[in-house]
Amino acid sequence: MASVDSQRRVLSGMRPTGRLYLGHYHGVLQNWVKLQHEYECFFSIVDWHALTTEYDDTGGIRQHVRDMAIDWLAVGVSPSASTMFIQSQVPEHAELHLLLSMICPLSWLERVPTYKELQEKLSHKDLSTYGFLGYPLLQAADILIYRAGLVPVGSDQFAHVEFSREIARRFNHLYGGEDDFEERVQTAISRLGKKTGKLYTSLRRTWQEQGDGEALETARALLKEQQSLTLGDRERLFGYLEGSSRLLLPEPQTLTSHEPKMPGLDGQKMSKSHGNTIVLRDSPAEVEEKISRMPTDPARVHRNDPGDPARCPVWQWHLIYSDEGCRNWVQEGCRSAGIGCLDCKRPLIASIQQELAPIQERALDYEDNPELVRSILAEGSERAREAARETLVEVRQAMGLTYR
Known part of the structure; x- marks a missing residue:
């Protein structure tokens, strides 16, 4: 435990809800691949979190976990450079969650911004459950069990990291004090x-x-x-x-990245629920078909109508995939009607197919070797348990839960 350097330790995770897509790749996974060589990284497939909203449909969770692991490995997340594991295979998460629930005010959970937002967004589901209300606390336990000082998240998750800090601060205040x-x-x-x-x-x-x-x-x-x-x-x-008592649980900080945000095929945020994704394992034909169907500038009703790339969802993809020469060609050709919308899309199709080809080749190797994937996750889960056990020893001692 004494060797833990919280400022060099990173924790991040994903809910297994299906195969990953380009939004995950550009928004998260490329950053993970870099981080694993700069920090001590723990990457968790958070299957318990999936249950907070999908508790009534668990039939696919095993396959989703397997697909997620394959996608991570295929994009370059390395089991030798990071610790990849399944959340539910590290039961210490659940114990710390339980212990932290004893000190977490109910009002703290109810004020988490995403609590009411998700309830409204998923109004067709019954989310009046203890698990859904408490998922920010489970998320805090996920971070604090590894004494992770850094959490790579998007701006929509800042509130969850702040919540984790508040929990750590309260725990340290309650249990870090010593009379002498x-x-x-x-x-x-x-x-x-x-x-x-x-x-x-x-x-x-x-x-x-x-x-x-x-x-x-x-x-x-x-x-x-x-x-x-x-x-x-x-x-x-x-x-x-820092003006407090013992820092039993370090307060985590956000680790922001400058990875480009990947828009969906319709220009909105890429999301499975919007049906606007390109999946990492989509075939070249599927990629071509999806890009070909992308909406374009509504002003270009006919081939000879000039357009404005700023109003076209396809242009947002060129900003990510195309070099300056191609972008200039698109700008000039679109505004002058010198190129059609399908002409504009062809370089994108080729670039995306080229980007996905090596990922899909590696994914196929892992698909053909499921035992290797299981072994990687089992070894990662055991490494994660070792780190989690160390934290729990300190937590139990601080709370007076030692009986030897």
């Missing part, structure tokens, strides 16, 4: 050595009195270098640095 905290902190500082202890104290004062973020980061880095510190002393010094 100040005395233990001073003892820990003395163990740093005279020079290092003096530097830590100076950096802490600069941060707390002047709000100097650079001093805070330098002090954090200083503590991370101290290999001889016990876990308890490390937690105390991190907590003392």
Whole structure:
């Protein structure tokens, strides 16, 4: 546990609801492939979360999990560079969720923005369930069980990460306190050595009195270098640095990426519910058929009518897939009616087919070797359990749930 560096540990997950599509690839998975070589990454197939809205239709969940794992592997998420696992195969998530539910005010759950939004969006479903109300807390447990300091999410998920921070803060406040905290902190500082202890104290004062973020980061880095510190002393010094008690559960931060947002075939957000997706394993013929049917600038009723690319959903795809030369050709040809809409779409069809070909080739290899996929997920789940168990030992001790 003492070796955990929360600021280098990333947690992210996806609900298994079907095969993945280009929106997942450009919005999430390409970023994951980069992150796995820069951070210690845990990527979870969150099957319990799928049950919060699909509890009445679980027949396909096993296949969805398998398809998701294959898609992850096919795009380059590596089991040797990251930990891939199935949420329900790490029961420690459920235990931490239960323990956190004891301290989570009901009003905190009811005010999560997506709670009412999803209820309205999925009004045809009965979502007046404990599981649906509590899913933000389960999501917090997913993050906190790994003491992950970074969570790559889109702007629509910022509120969930903030909720996780609030839960961690409340837990630390309730259970991180010690009657002799100040005395233990001073003892820990003395163990740093005279020079290092003096530097830590100076950096802490600069941060707390002047709000100097650079001093805070330098002090954090200083503590991370101290290999001889016990876990308890490390937690105390991190907590003392930030003006709190022991940081049993680090507060996670959002990790934003600059990946392009992939629009749907109709220009709206790409979503299975909108029926506007290109699936990663769509055949070349399916890709061609879907792109050919994309709506275009409504002003171009006839072939000779000039158009405006800014009003055309196809142009949004050119911004992602086409180089400057092709974009200039589209702009000029569309505005002058020098090219037809199908002409405009042909370079896109070729680019998407080219992008998907190696992904589909790798996916086919994994489809033909289901035992390998099961083995990867089993090994990843065991690695995740090891990390989760370490956190639960600390949580149980802090809550007084140790009986040896």
